[in-house]
Amino acid sequence: MIPEHRLANLLTQVKDSQVMTCPYHNTAAWPSLYHDHRCEHDQLPLQNLHELTRHDDEVWYLQFSHDGTRLASAGKDKMVHIYDTETFRLVRTLSDHREPVAYLSWSPDDTRLITCSQDRTARIWDTSVSSKASTLDGYQTNFSRTDSANGHSNGIRLSSRQPPGLMTATFSLPALTT
Ligand SMILES: [Zn+2]
Numbered sequence: 001m002i003p004e005h006r007l008a009n010l011l012t013q014v015k016d017s018q019v020m021t022c023p024y025h026n027t028a029a030w031p032s033l034y035h036d037h038r039c040e041h042d043q044l045p046l047q048n049l050h051e052l053t054r055h056d057d058e059v060w061y062l063q064f065s066h067d068g069t070r071l072a073s074a075g076k077d078k079m080v081h082i083y084d085t086e087t088f089r090l091v092r093t094l095s096d097h098r099e100p101v102a103y104l105s106w107s108p109d110d111t112r113l114i115t116c117s118q119d120r121t122a123r124i125w126d127t128s129v130s131s132k133a134s135t136l137d138g139y140q141t142n143f144s145r146t147d148s149a150n151g152h153s154n155g156i157r158l159s160s161r162q163p164p165g166l167m168t169a170t171f172s173l174p175a176l177t178t
Contacts, residue, residue: 050088054081061103065110072113074101080115081171082127094125 003009011033018037019025024044031037057076064071067135070091071083080094081100106113106127112123 034129052081052083052088054090054093056078059099060100063104064104065106065127066108067110069091070110072104074104076100078119080104080113082113096123099119124135152168 005174015033015037018031022037022039024039024041024119026039026043026045032152036091053075054071055077056079058122059075061075062071062073069085071085071088072080073083074080078095078097078100080093080097082088082091082092084091094113094115096118097117099117101115101117103116108162111127113127114122115125116122
């Protein structure tokens, strides 16, 4: 028996696949079913609008919040910076990690940020507290660390989100910790 909405689900998978394989993907528009999707090279941004220079060493990872209002960056200098994406001014700096920060990820509702470091910890930050002040100083006084995960043998490398419960899984190689 064919499951309900099977055709619609298959068409959605086709669209997702075309977006995932689009080499220059640069649009929020949903692909049309009337033709194959492909963004052209000349649609890529070519003009530098802002240069973010807060990190003292290599920037290893960055990610926009889901609502697009903030950008978080992490790097070899052990720091995590959060910027307001309207002005690209620094909102906060998270400086609790003792080793370089290799990865970060916003929770689905953007209220939390997980940072994963070679200090073998994953720290989860309550970003909702940051909304109290959008000051230019870069310190974590208005952030609260809600949890940390230890026990990784080789440094935490990646994380994934599980909506809607804000559960976050982290793993390193070869150890696995949730
Ligand atoms: Zn595309």
